[in-house]
Amino acid sequence: xxxxxxxxxxxxxxxxxxxxxxxxxxxxxxxxxxxxxxxxxxxxxxxxxxxxxxxxxxxxxxxxxxxxxxxxxxxxxxxxxxxxxxxxxxxxxxxxxxxxxxxxxxxxxxxxxxxxxxxxxxxxxxxxxxxxxxxxxxxxxxxxxxxxxxxxxxxxxxxxxxxxxxxxxxxxxxxxxxxxxxxxxxxxxxxxxxxxxxxxxxxxxxxxxxxxxxxxxxxxxxxx
Numbered sequence: 001x002x003x004x005x006x007x008x009x010x011x012x013x014x015x016x017x018x019x020x021x022x023x024x025x026x027x028x029x030x031x032x033x034x035x036x037x038x039x040x041x042x043x044x045x046x047x048x049x050x051x052x053x054x055x056x057x058x059x060x061x062x063x064x065x066x067x068x069x070x071x072x073x074x075x076x077x078x079x080x081x082x083x084x085x086x087x088x089x090x091x092x093x094x095x096x097x098x099x100x101x102x103x104x105x106x107x108x109x110x111x112x113x114x115x116x117x118x119x120x121x122x123x124x125x126x127x128x129x130x131x132x133x134x135x136x137x138x139x140x141x142x143x144x145x146x147x148x149x150x151x152x153x154x155x156x157x158x159x160x161x162x163x164x165x166x167x168x169x170x171x172x173x174x175x176x177x178x179x180x181x182x183x184x185x186x187x188x189x190x191x192x193x194x195x196x197x198x199x200x201x202x203x204x205x206x207x208x209x210x211x212x213x214x215x216x217x218x219x220x221x222x223x224x
Contacts, residue, residue: 014055022047024077030086039085046074053098061104067112070095074124080132080164083209092131094120111143132165133206135173153180164206174203176211188223 024045053067096118120131137160
């Protein structure tokens, strides 16, 4: 997406607009699933994206961001049934709004919260339906504490359920928490330990796709 330069309305308010096109090509794993089922691989997905946003800075320690967006997707790649084939939806239209807030409480403690509301429709063979597999509402929360070269972040994610097509039941919503511990000996290197699904929530992120329980990831981030 290529952004058009932002415009400072005042010292505290900034207006922005962006527009772009993206192509999503079929992954090898996706194509292999369809080939094994003797079904043609899906066509590439083509997206047109538009966003207009406004940011207000209450102070150097607090800012609010509001944006409206619209996405027009041709040949959206979808799979509803676990283990089933992937297929294309002729056209999907997605519109919504996002609201985000960031706050620095102390030099060591900061937090953020953002909320997204979306409305999405699928159109195939001249029939329009509620888009399958796209959440209606999402919220993310985060709290970060820094102490020297150590950083600890607690992340929360809440998703309201979505429809899975007329032949399948709707997925229920869920909320999960993750914990991220990092040690950064230098600016371009970090060692991290991430605990996903901290409270071992039993949920499905898609129909018939049970998410993993509590799991741990240890790794290294390097910036070149």
